[in-house]
Amino acid sequence: MNRTKQNIILIGMMGTGKSTVGDLLAMELGFRLIDLDAAVVEKAGMTIPEIFERHGEPHFRELENETLRQVLASGEGVIVATGGGAVLRPDNCELMLQGGLVVALTADAEHIIARVQGDRNRPLLAGNAEERVRALLEERRDAYRFAHCTVDTSGLAAEEVMRAILAHY
């Protein structure tokens, strides 16, 4: 594979900055950014909260899997910013590992909570967002470990995160 065109796939909990950093990486490398959540929304013709409400989380996960498959089949030179739960299916993790450099973004609970507080577009955080973030972090403690490398984004500007990722590239 031509290393300079190797895809980069960003994984990590909600609020770790995958989309923002993905955007910067895409500009820096001249790659296309594919935001998996946005691609799912386009495919479904409804928002993520609507998909969860009308069809349930399992349906969302099916759409997420189908979309990831299509996106990674579309070739090299893409940055994929995945949703935080895309790693919950082992077949997705396999696809990602075969599809490019998998980079996990992490952050401590406080930084995540500050970033997602008040966001109504994340159905899994409905209710007490702080409690939900802490519970999900606990549930998913090991879920992001399959990545080729990990960058802790706590307290870093998006530009610094991008540089840290490029150091692994």
Ligand code: S3P
């Ligand atoms: C989810 C994260 C969201 C989105 C959906 C479910 C999760 O994406 O895919 O609300 O299970 O962690 P972001 O990580 O981009 O917020």
